[in-house]
Amino acid sequence: MIKIDKVSLKKNGLYEVHLSNGDKMTVHEESLVRHRLLSGRELTGEELETITESIQYDQAYVDALKYISYKLRSHHEIRDHLGEDYAPYIVDDVVRRLMDENYINDEMYAEALKNTMLNTSDKGPGMLERELKKHRIDEDIIFKKTSAFSGAVDSERMNKLKAKELKRYKGSKRHFSMKLQEKLMTKGYYKEHIDMITSGDDFDETPYFERDFEKTYKRYRNRHEGYILKQKLTEALLRKGYEYDLIQEKLGEMTDETIG
Known part of the structure; x- marks a missing residue:
């Protein structure tokens, strides 16, 4: 038989149960009361094993609820979090309970993440797709949520993104268009979204060209x-995205003395 030698109160409503075999268990007050873990009580090895397993389950459940309380979590996140400290069979039981109680719901998680990205960030549906895949969300859910996100993207959103990038850019129109497209694709936007951007003469490249x-x-x-200098200037400025005619016009303004 194994005897409970002492029960001491710790912080945060936890108790430490000291056993006669030298082992210690940290338990919540609920587990202490439910299993009658009182000082002086004697337990068989089988009883202790059953109690220990039940306490681990309770701790894993409380741990999962605390983890969820900060923000919504995916099924995969919960499993990874619990798997660091608890046996697989305990993780399975806790996850099953959390799903039954609707604390874990990957469709709700995906919907919340979609709304957050759509309403509070400049990211596109491709980023949502990548994030949901990382969390191993079901493919049907991923398709449904990314399709809804994609359909909610409009020209106003895309032109705001263009204006934001335009404020920071200093160079040729052509390079701006290429860099903008590259940036938006990196952020998770598709061609149909980029095509929503209105083109116009809202960007004066003249000071940057000069x-x-x-x-x-x-x-x-x-x-x-002479000719070699003009050729080198033309090639270098073409690489920066400036139009050939604009370059030639500028070269035409230069005197023979200047060009050599």
């Missing part, structure tokens, strides 16, 4: 002259 032309001219003028 700046880039001057910097490029200074870089090459001491090494080249």
